[in-house]
Every structure is written in structure tokens, then in C-alpha cells.
Amino acid sequence: MTALLMPPQSPSAAADLAVDQVTLTVIDNYLSTTCREMGVAMMRTAYSPMFNEALDFSCVLFDAKGRMIAQAEFCPSQIGTIKFTIEWMLDELGPDVYRPGDVIVMNDPYRGSGHIPEHTLLKAVFHGDEIIGFVANCAHLAEPGAKAPGGLAGDATDIFQEGLRLPPLWLQREGVPQEDIWKLIFANHRTPKVTYGDLMAMVGSLNVAERRLKSLIGTYGYETVTTATEDLIRIAERRMSEEIRRIPDGEYRFSDIIEDDGVAEGSYVVECTVVVDGGGVTCDFTGSSGQAAGPMNGTYAVTASSVYNAFMHITDPTIPRNEGCYRPINVIAPPGTILNCEFPAPLVGGNTELSPRITDIIFGALADALPERIPASHGGTVCCFLFGGEHPETGELYSHFHFEGVGWGGRPIGDGDSQVIVIIGNARNTPVEIFETRYPLRVESYRLLEDSGGPGLNRGGLGVERILTIEVDEVTVSALFNRMLVDPFGIHGGKPGANSGIYVRLAGEESWSTFREKFGTMSPSKFSNILLHRGDQVKILAPGGGGWGNPLERSADRVLADVAEGLVTADGALRDYGLVVERSDGAWRTTPTPARAAAGSTTLVEPRSPGTS
């Protein structure tokens, strides 16, 4: 059964809505489903695993005024930024330039996009001669023409090293492809065939949405649909305000560190004051560090998107996701800081590494105000590993952006999830079979990393270890990681999760080294264009999530189950949970240490056979 959009217990009941709630619900679901269908069209028709496996894209509908009216459950960072991207495109281009069949592309972060690899496509939808709305999607192209294959150069020093920057340009005019623009893009991307397939999948997705929007108006009429979307925006704004009103008024502060920027030594402070006041909230980042020399900067759109993402996670998920739900959330990001860098600063890592940190910082700030909802820090890095070269089987260039899942933070209601893509992504990993079929690297191992989850009453989720072997004469690799030096934090007495890492072992060597040790990169976690050869190996460690609550209060049953399942080692149980776990004669036995006993967790578990937890 579908819930009412305006629940009857809501203080601001649905008295002034112009459309009845049943029709509103049908239209809201139709619009959201249209966005999902757009995504399915892209997934099934695109060329790259970034689209058809990772689902690193988002699909959104706007009304004729450029206000978001629907979205689906795709990539949160893109959904938050696309609001600014579309606003900029409509303002820069002006009102009278669109014709039926036009498709416009844009990826410029200094015009509201998240970072250069993410391309936004926009199409106006007409009813007669009148624009009745805009359909748009945003997707991460695997190859943006940057200095490093796959983009995301961890040591870029300006935006021009991060790829081909496109202001709003017509890919199609009245349904006719603009060949000059396509040629320009193809000439600057290492993998033009993949770019072509992915961009055409995006165009097809817009066509699906256009048909659906016209069909909706054919069924209900333009007046009813526009009145309904006005109501839906109003409902979303009210309901989000009511959710924020449940947070006690006050000023809440939290800060964390970006460990380095890939170019210069030194770390950056991200500081946020969250001011909750009635039904509105302001997240003020005044006091944060100045912009970075390397690519760890964010734009205003990235910072705002991350803040929105945090509040979508801790408020009622049934609130309609449209323009209205963002209105009660204000963001102040001073220009020239790491949260709102100035042109032409590099910023490709802001959307992957800074963004999840901002979301965790909002959680950290509100941990005491909303103890029943806030989790500990998750792994908080995309673990961007990029590689490319010439494929020996095809003779063509290839490039790929590989990312890992991380442990998520322990929660008030239970342990954090293990190996899930960062909070800004909602993407999927690429299956080993697809990975090995498409690229000349072999996955030697891929496993959950024991003891990587931050100890806590509710444990952080586990990170993973992946070892890759190069199977061709030469591959160019790059990386952009964070949390290699700064821990994913625990809350309410929980301990940090394990750090990330990326290491290399050249063919014939026994031990692993950082890329800094082996190749002299400035940063161990951010670098570009390192040449590896046949037999060389790369080890990726994805971080764990922070713990929630005092680990000494975790029941012996749960610790024992973790040890039996290989999630926590016996050493870890002793060190972090104060519990001696032993197995003899096929039975497990636990004994609390004095520290655990002093903490009050004296629960003993009867000996039992393994597998019964």
C-alpha cells in the first residue's frame, strides 16, 4: 500500500492542496518511475561498465521553470549537483533557444557540474509550441580526456588537466546530431567508441522521458499535471521542514581532515557549524581551510549536494524527492575555500573524496542531537583506481575508473554494512568476470578484510582487500584515495575503522610498497600516470566504518559470532572487545578481561558448537 503524501498526523495537513491526494500520489509515482525507466534504458544500451554495471548515472525531471519535480534512487552526488547544473544551463542559454529535438551537453564544474567526468544532458519537452518541462540526466563517462587515462588525476594542478571542459553545447539540433561537436569530443577522448555509446545511451534515456512526460499530459492534461507538481513541491518542502523541526534547535559543530591533496604536503580542515532553527537548517563552512593546490577541492554545488545527501539519509525517506525537499536546507560555503574553490583550481577529487567527508561531518555534528538516527563515519573514500593502455586483443585504447565498496559506520540499530560504495555514490562494483573480460588485469583476490570494521557496541562494516595482477606489457595507473592517514571516526565511544591503502609489488618482489616509496610520488594515495608492467601487482585496501558505542558493551554472543565468521580475529576480540575467545574440541568459549568486566559486560556464553551463532 502506498502511504499518503501528506500524512494526516502532519501538523500542516493537506488542506490547501489543489489536487486530491490519490491523483497526486499517482502522478508522483509516475514521475519517479519515469526516472527509473530512464536509468534502465541507459543501463541496457550503454557501452561502458561505468554505466551498465556501476550505474554511475542519475535521471531527473524538471518543470518549465527549471525546478526539479522528480528523481529516482541513483547517484546522490549527481542528483544534488544537477539542480545547480540545470539552473546554470538555463540561465546561461536564456529562455528562447530550445527547439523540439534539441539535446544540450555540459560538464563544466565551474558552471554547476560536480566534476569534469560527469556529463549532463538536457532536453526541453514541448506541448505544442510551449515548453512544459525539461528532462535531464547526468553520468560519469569513463574517459573524459584528462591527463591520466580514466580522468581523476590525483596530482592535477588545474582544471585543464582534468579533461575536456564543455560549456553548454548542442549535441543535437531538432533531432539532428551536431557532428562538429561530436568530432571535437571524440578527438579528445582516448576511447571515442565508448564515449559515443554512452552518450547515445543518455540521449535515448532522454527520449524515453520525453515520451513518458507527454503521455502523462495526454492522460491528465497540462493544467492538472502542473498544478500537481506545484503541490508536490509544496508537500516536500513542508514535510522536510517538519522533519528538521524534530531536531532540537541549536548550533552543532564538527570538523575533520582531508589528509593531503596529491600535490603539496599538508592537510586541510573542513569545519561545519550546523544551525538548526525551527523548520530550517543552515550548514555554514566558514572557518574551513583555503582551497587546495591539488584536486581535493569542491565547488559550491558539490558541497551543497553533500549536505542535501546527509539530510536525505536522516529524514523520512517517503518525502517526495523534488525541489521542495531542498528548500529548508541552506548552505554557506565561502569562496576560495576547499569547499568552494575558485577557477581554475583542480577539483576532480572533490566530488569523490571531499563529498563523502562533508556528509560524515554533518552526521558528526548531529550525533548528539539525533542519537537514534546518526551512524558513525563510513569508509568515506571512493578508492579511485584508474588505468588504461592499449588492449593487446583489439589494438585499441582502453581506460577504466575502478572503485571499491567500503565499510559503513555502526548505527544505533545495528552494525554497519560491509563493502558498500560510498554514501555519495549508490553505485555498484564491477563484477570480477566483467572486469577481467574487458581489461587485461586479473583479480587475484577479493575479500572482506577482518578487523577493519571499527569496534563498537554496533561494529563498523568491513572494508575489502583486492589484489590485481597486470597481464600485459604495460599499463598506466593512477589513484585518488583518502582516509589512508586519517581514520574513519567512531561515535559515542566507538572506535575508528581501518584506513584505506594502495600498494604495489613489482614482478619478482616479495614485499609491498607504497607508490611513494617505489615511484617517489608526493602522496601515497594520490598520483597519476605510473607505468606498471606484466606481473606487477596492485593491492587496494578499502577502509572500514567507524564503530558506534562502547565496544566493551558489545555482547559476547555478537563478538563470538564475528570471530566464528572471520569478521573479527581472536586478537581483535581481545584487543578491542576485551574478550578472550578460544576454540577447543570443536566448541567456542569466551572469557571477559578485567577491563570488560569493569565496564559491566560480564555476559558469558556457554560453550557451543561452531555454526550455531
Add this chain to the structure above:
Amino acid sequence: MSGRWIEREPMYLSFDVYNCAYCGKNVPRHVWLEDVDGDDVPFCAPEVADIHLRTRLRDDPTTRHPDADLGITEQLRLVRENCKALRRD
């Protein structure tokens, strides 16, 4: 308050981004330039410039506005009503 609206043409030979001095948002096309001590300071709307002058500069005695006591509730309400970053009605 004194200032003026400017409408930027799309920039390709030079690329200047105006950030609203209140919240930092990039302002795409229509920019309000407020005269603050002889400098043109960009905002997304004159109402937001007014809020900025009444609040964020309130601790600086040289720029202190006589109505510097604007509370956060009123600030938020005015910003929500006026800032182009938040509303496109």
C-alpha cells in the same frame, strides 16, 4: 544599500565566476553588485545583500549596520524567499 543589477553575457574569452558573498553560490547570469565601502560585491539578489550587511558584517565595527540584530530565524526566512539558489518560482 546601493547597488545595481548586471546581466553577464556567456564568457568564453575570459571566465569570471561571481560567487554570492552571502552563501558562496556561483551566480550564473543575473548578478546584483552591492557597493560595500567602494567595492562591488556580488550577490544573487539585493535582499540577500541586505541580509549579508545586516548579519555577516555585524561584528566588524567599521561595517556595522544599525539593524545588526537580525536573528537567524529571520535570516533563514529572508534567504529562502530571495536567494536564487533556493527558489525559482
